Amino acid sequence: MKPRDRLRIAMQKSGRLTEPALDLLNRCGLTFRQSRDKLFCFGEGEPVDLLLVRDDDIPGLIAQGVCDLGIVGRNVLDEFRCTASEDVAALTEWRPLGFGRCRLSVAVPQDMDYRQPQDLGGLRIATSYPGLLNHWLKAQSVDAAVVTLAGSVEIAPKLGTADAICDLVQSGGTLVANQLRETDVLLESEAVLAGPQALPTDERGDMINLLLKRLDGVIQVRESRLLLLQTSRTALDAVTRLLPGGPQPTLLPVAGQPDQLMLQALCAGEVSWRQLEEIKKAGAREMFVLPVEKMLA
Ligand code: ATP
Ligand code: ZN
Numbered sequence: 001m002k003p004r005d006r007l008r009i010a011m012q013k014s015g016r017l018t019e020p021a022l023d024l025l026n027r028c029g030l031t032f033r034q035s036r037d038k039l040f041c042f043g044e045g046e047p048v049d050l051l052l053v054r055d056d057d058i059p060g061l062i063a064q065g066v067c068d069l070g071i072v073g074r075n076v077l078d079e080f081r082c083t084a085s086e087d088v089a090a091l092t093e094w095r096p097l098g099f100g101r102c103r104l105s106v107a108v109p110q111d112m113d114y115r116q117p118q119d120l121g122g123l124r125i126a127t128s129y130p131g132l133l134n135h136w137l138k139a140q141s142v143d144a145a146v147v148t149l150a151g152s153v154e155i156a157p158k159l160g161t162a163d164a165i166c167d168l169v170q171s172g173g174t175l176v177a178n179q180l181r182e183t184d185v186l187l188e189s190e191a192v193l194a195g196p197q198a199l200p201t202d203e204r205g206d207m208i209n210l211l212l213k214r215l216d217g218v219i220q221v222r223e224s225r226l227l228l229l230q231t232s233r234t235a236l237d238a239v240t241r242l243l244p245g246g247p248q249p250t251l252l253p254v255a256g257q258p259d260q261l262m263l264q265a266l267c268a269g270e271v272s273w274r275q276l277e278e279i280k281k282a283g284a285r286e287m288f289v290l291p292v293e294k295m296l297a
Contacts (some may be wrong), residue, residue, distance in 0.1 A: 006047040007207045010061050010070040013038065013052035017191050020099040021071040025050075027222075028214040047207060062194060063088040068204055069211075071097065074189040075104050075129065075168060082131030093192045095215055098222065100191035101170070104129055107180040108164045109157050114183050120144045126153050126162035129186075133166045136186045154178045217295070220268075224292040227265045230254065235283025236261060242279045244271055266292075 032041035041050035058070035059080035117140040156162035249265035
């Protein structure tokens with residue numbers, strides 16, 4: 001294959017991962033000129049172009065060297081790794097990206113008497129992930145028939161083409177709507193940045209390293225929250241103990257109220273209502289949770 005001096009990233013052309021993937025790349029300072037057929041998007045600032053394809057094709061395109069990196073669900077990447085022949089390049093997850101979260105689970109009809117994976121023995125299980133399912137069945141020493149379907153897996157038990165299914169689940173609503181019950185989680189998935197195990201040694205390798213650094217910054221900021229609250233000096237210890245992880249909080253005096261303090265803490269992740277309620281019970285008030293726009297330490 002002809003050497004390339006521009007980096008090429010594959011991502012889903014249209015689907016659940018498209019918008020968040022583009023948004024993430026934009027935040028990393030990458031912008032693209034939309035081409036008319038939208039298969040190939042030329043990068044404007046940095047030497048990075050996009051290839052817009054079906055998500056299932058992404059691991060293969062990286063393994064063949066058509067693309068250098070890809071944004072794809074862990075479910076698709078791991079299925080490829082389970083089933084790819086020995087002679088294609090080994091792929092790896094360079095970064096988890098924190099969106100497109102779902103899980104690959106086994107589900108059975110609600111009225112089935114299911115207690116453990118062994119109860120699947122001798123049954124037919126429909127899935128679009130035969131590699132991952134076979135791997136799991138083997139690990140559980142269960143002998144079941146895997147029925148590979150391209151889509152609409154969840155209706156297979158009703159149609160009588162399978163006894164159970166193994167499919168992606170997000171909220172579980174689709175399962176309930178089909179009178180199915182989730183029994184075992186095979187894989188926790190999210191979108192990942194996938195690439196070859198060994199990075200190219202030319203300029204593309206340098207570009208990948210730059211991109212990884214920017215990604216780390218973007219992901220860190222996206223997950224950070226600034227927590228602001230007021231507390232009395234006497235409750236300070238109790239309040240501080242409940243703060244979600246992060247660097248030491250900053251304390252500021254409150255004008256005219258010498259026994260009160262304003263506390264400011266950077267938290268590495270969501271702050272839930274329940275956490276806020278706990279902190280309030282410990283003596284805090286006037287609480288704010290703010291997203292962080294940019295951060296430069
Ligand atoms: P394509 O045309 O690219 O093949 P698709 O129908 O396979 O599209 P989508 O339904 O857009 O793909 O899902 C893309 C990815 O989004 C999945 O592989 C998975 O990683 C993730 N995902 C998150 N939640 C769900 C869900 N509830 N169902 C299916 N996929 C989900
Ligand atoms: Zn797909």
